[in-house]
Amino acid sequence: RRGEMAKSTQLIDNEVFQAYATYTAIVLLKMMLMSLVTAYFRITRKAFVNPEDTASFGKGESAKKYLRTDPDVERVRRGHLNDLENIVPFVGIGLLYALSGPELSTALLHFRIFTGARILHTFAYLIPLPQPGRGLSWAVGYSVTFSMAYKVLKTAWLL
């Protein structure tokens, strides 16, 4: 009995929670990738923001010219910030949603559509695709999070 009890308290044994864990990990790893893409563009475009980052290019004016903004770097940074603005609500509301007892199939649908939409959003931002590509992929992810928040508030409302 002890074992069973210990097991049943491990959220990770719950299928909906497993699905949440999987897609949250994927979507957070995708967000983390943006740091590497930013670093890649900073190095290849030679566009830095901190003086100490350009020290290896020499001293004085020869290094100073690399302290500049680059359109590609700024684009990746906007994509990264948009991820933060949208993935943070997904992770928070998604956790509450996973604990609110949804059907596994419904939960998977939410998690998968959100994950797909955010991956599309990144490609739409970085390529970039013509609008409304980026706008639509953003709106789909936004709507999924909204739908989960509705379920959470319906289940947990206690004011």
Place this chain on the structure above:
Amino acid sequence: RRGEMAKSTQLIDNEVFQAYATYTAIVLLKMMLMSLVTAYFRITRKAFVNPEDTASFGKGESAKKYLRTDPDVERVRRGHLNDLENIVPFVGIGLLYALSGPELSTALLHFRIFTGARILHTFAYLIPLPQPGRGLSWAVGYSVTFSMAYKVLKTAWLL
């Protein structure tokens, strides 16, 4: 017994956790609203940052003039970033706090004051209200999160 066990592992049946779920969903939805307010100001002020977003205004110079910053857009974006900086710690520390076994009334007090303070902060930022309106609403939310962190560290400390 099985049913009871399954039930007791559903955090959503715990009243403090229900309160956490409710206010976290509200405060994250409020943060998500900032995206819509930004979009509203970008469209009404015709102030965009991505060239592909101005394609519908024509080609060349006629579209290029809408690639500019607007004070109202920038103000909403600062409010949004401030939300991220303050709501992320609330969601993370609040979850640990909700699981640390606080009194329901004390927990509700924390969650309600934080939520109210952040809603006030948004109005103070967007209207804008004269200082110290925004500063005070920020400080109240900050202090609530700090108070919850203190309870978490007192309960869980294990180094």
Place this chain on the structure above:
Amino acid sequence: RRGEMAKSTQLIDNEVFQAYATYTAIVLLKMMLMSLVTAYFRITRKAFVNPEDTASFGKGESAKKYLRTDPDVERVRRGHLNDLENIVPFVGIGLLYALSGPELSTALLHFRIFTGARILHTFAYLIPLPQPGRGLSWAVGYSVTFSMAYKVLKTAWLL
């Protein structure tokens, strides 16, 4: 039995979860500190961004000159944003990792190295230390989060 059950559902009684709670609280408090450091530099450098924040310095041109960017303020803000980009994945993936049943010693190693690396990163950014000080501390925290995500996906994978 009832008591035992209630107790075993309190995640906070699980040692790995206690460790997660402790280090997550510390690292989120560290991130919150960046707001105070920003405020400190804004006030001492007299560099503000919102017109209503400079109202106490007088009216018109005499106050307007304090609406400017300052290198030290911008440096702290970059550190703060870097915290958001890295601590959000740690908090989200770390929670899932703590629930995936790792050894306490392995979990502690992950949490401690991440926390240490992010504290070092802040000092490296604010002092600033010559590179690769900041780069290395960033990479260590990043790798720890990646390692936890690998464990989560190995445990929970359900597509």
